[in-house]
Amino acid sequence: MVKTGLIKFLKNPPKVLTGKNIGLLCHQASILPDLTPAWVALKALFPQGLKILFSPQHGLLGEKQANMIESADTIEPETELPVISLYGPRFAPEPEHLAEIDILLVDLQDVGTRVYTYIWTLLLTMEACAKAGVKVIVLDRPNPIAGNIEGPLLEEGLFSFVGLAPLPMRHGLTIGELAFYFKQKFSLDLELEVVPMEGWTRDMFFPETGLPWVSPSPNMPRFETALVYPGQVLLEGTNLSEGRGTTLPFEIFGAPWLKVLALKKFFSKISEIKVQAINFVPWFDKWAGRICQGIKLWVKRPQTYQPVKTTLLMLKEVLAQNPEFSFRRPPYEYTWSKCPFDIIVGKEKMREALNNQNEEQILALLEEGVKEFQEEIEALKLYA
Secondary structure (H helix, E strand, O other): OOEOHHHHHHHOOOHHHOOOOEEEEEOOOOEOOOOOEHHHHHHHHOOOOEEEEEEOOOOOOOOOOOOOOOOOOEEEOOOOEEEEEOOOOOOOOOHHHHOOOOEEEEEOOOOOEOOOOHHHHHHHHHHHHHHHOOEEEEEOOOOOEOOOOEEEEOOHHHOEOOEOOOOEEEOOOOHHHHHHHHHHHOOOOOOEEEEOOEOOOOOOEHHHHOOOOOOOOOOOOOHHHHHHHHHHHHHHHEOOEOOOOOOOEOOEEEEOOOOHHHHHHHHOOOOOEEEEEEEEOOOOOOOOOOOEEEEEEEEOOOOOOOHHHHHHHHHHHHHHHOOOOOEOOOOEOOEOOOOHHHHHHOOHHHHHHHHOOOHHHHHHHHHOOHHHHHHHHHHHOOOO
16 A cells, blocks of 8 residues: 555654644545544644644635535534635735744545645745745655646646646646745745655556545545546536536536437547436536536556547547537636636637537647656656
């Protein structure tokens, strides 16, 4: 079984923490293999030292839905520690919060996709800690979809809370490696330490880790969800249901008007995936209460599956066959004027390429800048 940074930290806590005041940025997936929450284990280890918890989007226990549904500050009942929300009234710790601590621990389960907001909470928190002189220790966790990288690379004009640095959609890094990347990219004057995992390699998918999958957010219930998410999250920028309001978000998609048989022919050409035509009724979100004609995705070969490329080429087919299709209008993740699809996909020209049925341009935009990104991060990798 892979040993996470949390496991290693608890076994050999750094002596530098003795007598220090500690904060913890965490959520419901911050657990030990026996499902003990990180804050409970750390409170037992540092009964006087652990002072405050910070939670990202969705709240400490993952109770909030996505996209501008904010969490309030609260009290964690078992430890009676204050929980400061970093999604809502603020997006980074405030000076008065950091004044209470000397060291901030970070234990977050990312899903390997640029638009998953926990990594941007990490960045904003690192910036706040740099200003406050608070040391950051990241307890590393697996990238559940391995170390594969897939574009598009986010362009600066489309920065938002689903992308504040030029990462590709599937970034291929662990959250500890991302912390090193952010420190280097933004020249942060920050004391940063990463507690690396033991036993994780870049070709490893989450089931191979031996760790329990705890949903890191309400619409990421399974590892299989994470596999398709880098592509299917693009549907949030359209009037297609990405499966929110069902038990299989992102693994299914559709709309009342979707021509499913034509899409089945498209997917039949992709050897890494198989599909099933289905009907579904979302309980909430897009097309709530309406019967949607849809597709269920089954990834057969995750090692070679390219989720972003697959979804983009699928959208090209949808545009060609369904006049009812449209791109979503703002707002989206606190961005009030830019097209949601653009800030999700990361390339302004991608929507134009889809509208023009220009597959050559779609594929070129997917690769633009990715090689340079791979060269940039090579020295930051902690794992083979």
